[in-house]
Amino acid sequence: MTTTKAQALLRLLQLTSPALPVGAYSYSEGLETLVEQGVIATSNDMLHWLTQELTYGLVVLDSAAVGLVHSAAAQAGLRAQPGEATTEAIAQLNHQLSALRDSEETRQQSWDMGRALVRMGTHLHPDLKPWFSAAGSPCNFAVAFALVAARWEIDALSAVLGYLHSWAANLVTSAVKLIPLGQTVGQEMLLELYPLLEETCDRAIATQALDELSLSSWGTSLATMQHEVLYTRLFRS
Numbered sequence: 001m002t003t004t005k006a007q008a009l010l011r012l013l014q015l016t017s018p019a020l021p022v023g024a025y026s027y028s029e030g031l032e033t034l035v036e037q038g039v040i041a042t043s044n045d046m047l048h049w050l051t052q053e054l055t056y057g058l059v060v061l062d063s064a065a066v067g068l069v070h071s072a073a074a075q076a077g078l079r080a081q082p083g084e085a086t087t088e089a090i091a092q093l094n095h096q097l098s099a100l101r102d103s104e105e106t107r108q109q110s111w112d113m114g115r116a117l118v119r120m121g122t123h124l125h126p127d128l129k130p131w132f133s134a135a136g137s138p139c140n141f142a143v144a145f146a147l148v149a150a151r152w153e154i155d156a157l158s159a160v161l162g163y164l165h166s167w168a169a170n171l172v173t174s175a176v177k178l179i180p181l182g183q184t185v186g187q188e189m190l191l192e193l194y195p196l197l198e199e200t201c202d203r204a205i206a207t208q209a210l211d212e213l214s215l216s217s218w219g220t221s222l223a224t225m226q227h228e229v230l231y232t233r234l235f236r237s
Contacts, residue, residue, distance in 0.1 A: 003153040011152040012159070015145065016166040018173075022116040022141065024166070027109045028174045028235035030223030035178045036230055037223075043185050046175045049220075050168060050193060054200045057217040059167050061100060062110075062142040063204035064213060065093050066163050069146035070156045073131065078150050087134040090143065096210050097140040103224040105237040113141035121148045161201045168193055174235065 003011075018025060031049075034040045040049055053059055069090055076086040101107040118132045118139050128151055135143045142163070149159035169190060176186045207213060224237055 008152070008154050008158070012149070012154045012162045015149060015152065015154070015159075016162040018170070020117075021120060022113040024113060024170045025173070026235060027113075027170075027237045028178065028227075029106065029109070029171065029237055030220045030227060031171060031174055032178055032233060032235045032237075033223040033227045033230060034220075035175075039223075040175075041179065043175075043179075043181055043189060046172075046179065046181070047189050047192060050171065050189070051196060053217065053220065054164070054168075054193070054196050056215050057220060058101065058106065058215070059164065060200060060203070060215060061097065061210060061213060062140075062167075063160050063164050063200060064207040064210060065097055065140070065142045066146040066149070067156050067160050067204045067207065068210070069093055069135075069143050070150045070159055073147055073150040074156070078128075078131065078147075081130050082134045090131075090134050091136050093210065094135040094140055094143045097142060098138070100210075102221050105224045105227055106221075109237050110140045110142070111138035114139040114144045117141060117144040117148060121151070125151055127151075157201065157205060160204050161197065164197045164200055164204075168197060177234065 014020070031040065034049070040046055072086050072089045073082075076082055082090070097110065098107060101110065115138060121128050121144065122132060128147060131147050132139055132144065135147070145163055146159060149162075154162070172186045172189050175181055175189075176183060227233065227235075227237055
């Protein structure tokens with residue numbers, strides 16, 4: 001049965017909801033360290049950091065991977081067994097995402113969230129099991145996200161944009177707690193990010209291979225490396 005536009009939208013909202021049982025709320029991706037060090041102390045600081053991450057950070061890589069995995073799965077026909085070429089392409093993307101993470105916490109976050117989504121996706125749709133197996137274990141969250149989105153017949157553009165919005169909303173929520181900021185200020189920040197979220201989405205959709213991307217997020221990488229030795233921590237990264 002063909003999925004209606006309304007059903008596809010509802011599924012996208014479910015996949016990007018804070019209620020999705022992958023534990024996204026427990027990660028700050030180095031933000032907690034930066035707040036503790038005084039690098040981020042205001043809403044303007046936070047907005048600047050998010051802007052830099054959406055331009056040069058790992059989320060650019062992840063969003064491109066969502067588009068590439070979704071495209072590979074959709075072209076192959078997700079209800080069938082993945083062919084050798086498709087398996088190789090998805091596995092390579094998954095390996096690249098793991099290898100390009102330069103701190104243990106960010107790598108573990110992607111694997112843990114991916115593991116949780118694979119568990120949920122396999123329970124809901126047993127036919128996804130060979131696709132998750134094709135990616136390899138551990139499966140990164142962006143790869144699992146793309147496969148579930150393709151299975152739910154969410155188009156690639158919506159899937160990537162939803163992934164980016166979910167990422168931004170989670171970090172804004174973390175900032176509201178850590179800096180701290182008012183809830184309304186957090187919503188203003190999200191609204192200001194919308195044009196950049198759209199630009200990052202377009203860039204991701206246009207990417208043909210992860211090797212095309214040039215990133216520079218060493219500051220955030222150092223923050224995630226230093227996070228594990230903070231005296232007190234609210235978040236896992």
